[in-house]
Amino acid sequence: MPAEGSRAAKPVARWLTIVGIGEDGVAGLGDEAKRRIAEAEVIFGGKRHLALVSDLAKGKARPWPTPFDAEMHDVLALEGRSVCVVASGDPFFHGVGVTLARKVKPDEMLVLPAPSSLSLAASRLGWALQDVETISLHGHSIDLLRPLLHPGARILALTSDSDAPVAIAALLDELGFGPSRLTVLEALGGQGETRHAARADAFDLKNINPLNVLALEIESTPDARILPLTVGLADHLFEHDGQITKREIRAMTLS
Numbered sequence: 001m002p003a004e005g006s007r008a009a010k011p012v013a014r015w016l017t018i019v020g021i022g023e024d025g026v027a028g029l030g031d032e033a034k035r036r037i038a039e040a041e042v043i044f045g046g047k048r049h050l051a052l053v054s055d056l057a058k059g060k061a062r063p064w065p066t067p068f069d070a071e072m073h074d075v076l077a078l079e080g081r082s083v084c085v086v087a088s089g090d091p092f093f094h095g096v097g098v099t100l101a102r103k104v105k106p107d108e109m110l111v112l113p114a115p116s117s118l119s120l121a122a123s124r125l126g127w128a129l130q131d132v133e134t135i136s137l138h139g140h141s142i143d144l145l146r147p148l149l150h151p152g153a154r155i156l157a158l159t160s161d162s163d164a165p166v167a168i169a170a171l172l173d174e175l176g177f178g179p180s181r182l183t184v185l186e187a188l189g190g191q192g193e194t195r196h197a198a199r200a201d202a203f204d205l206k207n208i209n210p211l212n213v214l215a216l217e218i219e220s221t222p223d224a225r226i227l228p229l230t231v232g233l234a235d236h237l238f239e240h241d242g243q244i245t246k247r248e249i250r251a252m253t254l255s
Contacts, residue, residue, distance in 0.1 A: 016075070016104055017084045018091045020114035023190025023211070025052040033112045040084035044075060049086040059084070072103050079108075090116040094136040094158060118156045120188040121213040124195065132156050142168050145216075147227050149177055155216040162208040169203035172216075176224025183215040184208055 017036040022028045029037075037043060040059045043050065050061045059082075062074065075083060090113040091097030097111060122129040133148045136158040145168065148155050159165060165184050172180050178201030185195045186209035196205050220226065238244060245253075 013080075014108060014110045015078075015080050015083060016100070016109040017082075018097050018100065018109060018111045019084060019086050020089050020091050020095075020112065021049055021052055021086055022089060022114045022120075023187050023193070026056050028114060028189065030112065036110070036112070037084050037086070039082060041082045042078055043084045043086060045086035046088075049088070053086055057084075070099055072100060075100065076103055088117070089114050090119070093118070094138065115189070117158065117188050117211075117213050121156050121185045121215060124185060124188070125183065125215055127154060127156075127215075137164060137168075142171055145171070146175070149175065149218055149220075149224075150226060150229070151218055151220045151224075153216075153218040155218065157214045157216065159212055159214050162210045162212070165205065165208055165212065165214050166203060168214060168216075169198070169200040172200035172218075173203075176221045176226075177218055178221060179219035181217040181219070183217075185213045185215060187211050188213060 017040065019029070019033045019037060021033075026034065034056060037053050037056050038058055040057065042060050042062055043053065043057045044062050044064065045053075047063050050057075050063060054061070065074070075085065085091070085096060085100065087096045089095070091111060092101070092113065093116045097113075100109065118134050119129060121127075122132060131154070133153060133155045134157075135144060135148065135155065137144060138158050138160050140160075142164065145155070145157065149172070157168070159168075165182065169182055172178065172182075178199065180200045181197060182200055182203060183195055183197040184205060185193075187193050188211075192209070194209075198205055
């Protein structure tokens with residue numbers, strides 16, 4: 001017989017299920033995801049996601065509070081009960097799954113992801129996702145794009161709302177990237193999926209769906225302000241009279 005200490009640990013019940021859902025709603029879910037939603041005592045999610053699963057869910061629907069509670073107190077208070085969280089696409093790609101994973105052990109939850117909106121965007125454009133820069137601007141400044149702006153770069157950006165593509169186009173034009181091609185992909189995976197493209201310096205798209213991904217193909221003008229990929233900013237980015245500390249020394253000092 002095996003020694004007492006060598007007995008296999010009992011499996012931990014997976015009380016929490018995180019289901020990724022796309023714009024196609026319940027139709028795009030697998031059988032396991034549908035079963036978990038239907039059997040959950042409590043279902044958390046954004047109002048839009050809860051509406052998508054309303055015909056399937058039998059438990060109590062609880063929209064995320066405003067402001068959003070990053071500590072997940074409401075979810076953690078139900079530990080041990082059957083709880084389901086419904087989220088966009090892949091919950092572990094700039095999603096609520098990342099937040100929950102800081103609070104819940106992996107063997108206590110089951111994650112059933114759907115394709116992320118960036119994966120869908122790459123497939124629509126025929127872009128190799130591993131060769132593309134990806135960034136989430138949801139709740140962040142669009143200035144985070146600046147280090148990624150290099151001629152020939154391809155960028156997929158998760159935006160915050162319908163105004164973000166217009167603001168990003170204006171930023172690119174201001175920085176000397178007006179020739180860049182911007183493609184707005186809206187409601188990816190849903191019945192209302194559309195896409196439209198325009199140059200940054202002639203961006204005139206209207207009535208953009210708040211659920212959009214922005215694809216950028218970067219081209220520059222001769223006077224574009226391109227941040228270097230090497231350590232430290234180039235000398236020409238500073239106002240000076242010719243007497244300036246060497247680039248490498250500046251970088252070492254600031255580090």
